[in-house]
Amino acid sequence: MxxxxxxxxxxxxxxxxxxxxxLAKWRRDAFIAKLKQLPDVAEVIPSGxxxxxxxxxxxxxxxxxxxxxxxxxxxxxxxxxxxxxxxEHLQGExxxxxxxxxxxxxxxxxxTELRSHVVTYQGGWTHPVEDIVPSxxxxxxxxAVREGSHLLIPERGTGWVDVDPxxxxxxxxxxxxxxxxxxxxxxxxxxxxxxxxxxxxxLAVEAMVLKYCPRPGFFGTLSCGEAVARFFEAAAAxxxxxxxxxxxxxxxxxxxxxxxxxRRALGHAAGLARQAMDAEHAWENRFHGxxxxxxxxxxxxxxxxxxxxRARVRFWRAPATEPWFGKYTVESGTPAGLxxxxxxxxxxxxxxxxxxxxxxxxxxxxxxxxxxPDEPSLRPHGPGSGLRRPPGWAPNPPxxxxxxEPGPSLWTGIFGSAxxxxxxxxxxx
Numbered sequence: 001m002x003x004x005x006x007x008x009x010x011x012x013x014x015x016x017x018x019x020x021x022x023l024a025k026w027r028r029d030a031f032i033a034k035l036k037q038l039p040d041v042a043e044v045i046p047s048g049x050x051x052x053x054x055x056x057x058x059x060x061x062x063x064x065x066x067x068x069x070x071x072x073x074x075x076x077x078x079x080x081x082x083x084x085x086x087x088e089h090l091q092g093e094x095x096x097x098x099x100x101x102x103x104x105x106x107x108x109x110x111x112t113e114l115r116s117h118v119v120t121y122q123g124g125w126t127h128p129v130e131d132i133v134p135s136x137x138x139x140x141x142x143x144a145v146r147e148g149s150h151l152l153i154p155e156r157g158t159g160w161v162d163v164d165p166x167x168x169x170x171x172x173x174x175x176x177x178x179x180x181x182x183x184x185x186x187x188x189x190x191x192x193x194x195x196x197x198x199x200x201x202x203l204a205v206e207a208m209v210l211k212y213c214p215r216p217g218f219f220g221t222l223s224c225g226e227a228v229a230r231f232f233e234a235a236a237a238x239x240x241x242x243x244x245x246x247x248x249x250x251x252x253x254x255x256x257x258x259x260x261x262x263r264r265a266l267g268h269a270a271g272l273a274r275q276a277m278d279a280e281h282a283w284e285n286r287f288h289g290x291x292x293x294x295x296x297x298x299x300x301x302x303x304x305x306x307x308x309x310r311a312r313v314r315f316w317r318a319p320a321t322e323p324w325f326g327k328y329t330v331e332s333g334t335p336a337g338l339x340x341x342x343x344x345x346x347x348x349x350x351x352x353x354x355x356x357x358x359x360x361x362x363x364x365x366x367x368x369x370x371x372x373p374d375e376p377s378l379r380p381h382g383p384g385s386g387l388r389r390p391p392g393w394a395p396n397p398p399x400x401x402x403x404x405e406p407g408p409s410l411w412t413g414i415f416g417s418a419x420x421x422x423x424x425x426x427x428x429x
Contacts, residue, residue: 009309011187014187015056031044039072052169063142066142076143076145082160083160084156087119090119090141164245178216188304191304191305192269203253207245229273233270239263
């Protein structure tokens with residue numbers, strides 16, 4: 001598609017800085033190594049956009065889930081008091097692990113913050129490069145206990161709720177395996193929601209794309225532009241009034257979201273996307289009678305904003321190829337045959353004279369094929385006199401065949417009689 005380069009450039013423009021992603025993963029791995037040393041921790045699970053590969057823009061935080069052992073924390077998983085206790089217990093463990101020489105002094109509590117489901121650590125870097133990279137992203141750590149195939153997490157003031165972030169991650173991974181541009185479409189949808197000031201959570205955008213983004217057909221292909229257009233059209237036609245957890249556990253993702261504004265934005269985006277796809281098809285056929293066609297990137301840029309590149313018409317040099325034998329037909333009274341390729345390929349007729357260089361006793365001789373160095377009449381006479389030709393010398397014997405006239409050939413049929421005398425070099429673009 002004509003807009004493939006535009007989508008590729010747009011994906012590069014909105015993606016996260018590779019150095020920032022590397023530092024965030026480095027910080028995440030350092031926290032995982034520290035938390036796994038706790039005696040009551042069963043496992044640590046990376047989560048969030050960074051773990052799902054759908055992160056765009058600056059990395060604002062790193063998400064982790066700490067799963068406790070039921071044998072060590074038997075009260076976790078039920079009751080409001082145990083939910084609050086789990087949050088406070090995790091806060092203390094973070095401070096002890098990250099500052100083992102100072103314990104849980106009151107001044108260090110400012111480095112952590114208790115939120116609805118997570119404990120946010122905003123302290124310094126926990127690695128020897130702390131002085132080099134002081135602006136590491138904060139880490140959101142969520143306590144949990146495993147309940148069968150899903151997890152129970154605390155909610156301050158309420159108790160414990162069911163979640164299944166691992167299932168959601170598997171769903172995203174499956175869609176990415178089916179179609180290699182799925183996470184890029186998720187990133188474009190996130191950037192679109194941010195530019196339109198919809199106030200959507202990242203999880204809500206990912207759930208919407210997971211539900212309405214099309215799948216490629218069996219043994220079929222799906223372009224990025226077609227996927228984006230069909231996603232916006234399907235989401236606009238669905239008249240969305242709620243976005244729920246794709247794993248089917250925690251229900252509504254964001255009950256305070258303005259769905260009316262979302263529906264209007266989706267309708268406008270669907271119209272622009274369809275105009276862009278119509279322009280794609282018209283642009284492909286513009287040399288067949290339709291010259292005044294708007295470039296599709298004009299509509300995509302209006303949909304995605306200034307970070308989408310401006311329309312650029314691609315120019316390339318058409319490859320120059322030489323016609324192969326049999327590709328073109330030459331209209332001539334005498335049909336062309338193998339004789340046109342020379343006596344060697346004619347398969348009949350008189351053998352042409354042997355014009356190779358004669359081999360004398362010394363292995364060297366004159367270049368003239370009609371001269372014999374052993375005949376005295378052909379030797380040079382005096383300095384600078386050159387070679388004398390014998391009487392009655394002729395290029396061909398008197399009774400020999402006359403020189404062949406150049407017959408019609410493939411090249412003479414194309415270039416005319418000039419092809420018999422003019423050398424046409426083969427050129428390749």
